[in-house]
Amino acid sequence: MTGAENLDDVVAVAEDHDLVEKLSGRPICDRCLGRLFGKVSTGLDNLSRGRAIRESLGIEKGTECWLCEGLFDEIEKFSKLVDKEMEKAEFETFLIGSRIDPEVENREESLWAELNLQQFEAAKSEINREVGKILEAKPGLEVNFENPDVVAVIDTMFDHVEFNINPIFVYGRYKKSARDIPQTTWQCLSCWGKGCEKCNNTGREFATSVEEIIGTPLLEETESEGFSFHGAGREDVDVRMLGNGRPFVLQLSRPKKRTTDFEKVQSKINESKVVEVTSLQPSNRQKIIEIKGARYPKSYKAIVEFASPVQEQKLKEVVRSFHSKEVAQQTPQRVVRRRADKVRKRKILGFQASLREDKTAELLIKAEAGTYIKELVDGDEGRTKPSLAGSLGVDCRVKFLDVIEIHDEVGSDGEEL
Numbered sequence: 225m226t227g228a229e230n231l232d233d234v235v236a237v238a239e240d241h242d243l244v245e246k247l248s249g250r251p252i253c254d255r256c257l258g259r260l261f262g263k264v265s266t267g268l269d270n271l272s273r274g275r276a277i278r279e280s281l282g283i284e285k286g287t288e289c290w291l292c293e294g295l296f297d298e299i300e301k302f303s304k305l306v307d308k309e310m311e312k313a314e315f316e317t318f319l320i321g322s323r324i325d326p327e328v329e330n331r332e333e334s335l336w337a338e339l340n341l342q343q344f345e346a347a348k349s350e351i352n353r354e355v356g357k358i359l360e361a362k363p364g365l366e367v368n369f370e371n372p373d374v375v376a377v378i379d380t381m382f383d384h385v386e387f388n389i390n391p392i393f394v395y396g397r398y399k400k401s402a403r404d405i406p407q408t409t410w411q412c413l414s415c416w417g418k419g420c421e422k423c424n425n426t427g428r429e430f431a432t433s434v435e436e437i438i439g440t441p442l443l444e445e446t447e448s449e450g451f452s453f454h455g456a457g458r459e460d461v462d463v464r465m466l467g468n469g470r471p472f473v474l475q476l477s478r479p480k481k482r483t484t485d486f487e488k489v490q491s492k493i494n495e496s497k498v499v500e501v502t503s504l505q506p507s508n509r510q511k512i513i514e515i516k517g518a519r520y521p522k523s524y525k526a527i528v529e530f531a532s533p534v535q536e537q538k539l540k541e542v543v544r545s546f547h548s549k550e551v552a553q554q555t556p557q558r559v560v561r562r563r564a565d566k567v568r569k570r571k572i573l574g575f576q577a578s579l580r581e582d583k584t585a586e587l588l589i590k591a592e593a594g595t596y597i598k599e600l601v602d603g604d605e606g607r608t609k610p611s612l613a614g615s616l617g618v619d620c621r622v623k624f625l626d627v628i629e630i631h632d633e634v635g636s637d638g639e640e641l
């Protein structure tokens with residue numbers, strides 16, 4: 225169909241609504257007139273719809289539109305306001321939203337009802353679309369309704385634009401080779417961040433954290449305003465994270481740059497010597513849910529000390545008895561203040577031991593997500609059953625613990641070990 229035939233359809237629909245009589249005394253601009261039938265036919269703009277209706281039906285045009293009071297003469301101005309905000313960040317996709325005078329919205333709603341219209345378009349939607357069209361004409365910019373990089377909301381009454389930059393997400397895996405770095409920043413337990421003698425006025429319990437070592441270079445590179453770190457579970461401060469590394473997603477808020485030289489950032493992070501990242505890549509919000517909800521089994525290496533000498537033969541026998549065994553772990557005393565006190569059942573998937581000296585052994589343990597390894601070894605005064613200490617009949621404790629592999633091809637809830 226040609227444009228002219230489409231306009232005939234629009235005029236035909238408009239003819240059925242007594243427009244001349246009902247609009248008399250309420251002058252209306254072409255855009256507002258066309259918008260009353262904005263969803264009749266396609267491939268037309270509201271200006272040409274309005275003009276055609278006016279000419280065919282002989283509707284008079286006053287000096288100022290009763291409905292919009294000149295709002296649509298300001299589209300060019302609104303697009304310039306948005307354009308100015310857009311200079312503040314690099315992006316490719318955007319979406320326009322708007323707030324318009326509620327009086328205009330009331331007038332158009334009452335007119336729809338009064339004229340018994342069904343195929344109208346709202347003023348707001350026209351503003352959004354028309355401003356979007358102007359900006360989309362700029363090279364490299366594209367409107368995106370599902371997942372835009374930025375959203376500009378125009379307040380047409382105050383000529384103000386709220387410019388929202390959506391976050392970006394970076395996936396990676398980290399290894400941690402130090403025993404005094406927590407995954408996330410801890411406030412000083414004595415002053416809760418205010419700064420005191422105990423924390424040397426730093427306000428924190430540990431000088432740095434995995435999230436800071438990873439987040440700061442990425443924050444600088446993307447010129448973001450902040451970040452939040454989401455790990456697939458966490459290890460204790462004194463536990464090293466080795467092997468294939470732990471998956472994480474870093475969320476960066478209000479980034480001015482959305483593309484990153486990952487290789488450069490990776491080597492910057494790895495200069496820390498204590499945290500090493502691999503596989504840095506663009507990610508999304510969905511990935512956070514995925515790694516937070518996962519239940520990955522993990523493999524550990526532990527160095528344990530016995531209170532009295534243990535025979536290698538006995539140790540190997542006891543360890544073998546743990547294969548595929550379920551252990552019942554009441555919430556450990558060291559975390560019970562932070563966690564619900566309940567009994568969790570966890571399966572030990574593999575357990576090997578070799579004696580180093582008569583009172584020291586190296587253990588290799590593979591266990592379900594959420595198994596408390598230190599308590600599996602020392603028994604936590606009977607709160608974990610069975611335990612290595614209980615089965616051997618000798619007190620023992622974990623001296624050093626490392627996560628040596630995260631088996632993330634299967635599923636975990638990210639609970640701590």
Ligand SMILES: [Zn+2]
Nearest residue numbers: 253256289292
């Ligand atoms: Zn108007």
Ligand SMILES: [Zn+2]
Nearest residue numbers: 412415420423
């Ligand atoms: Zn302090």
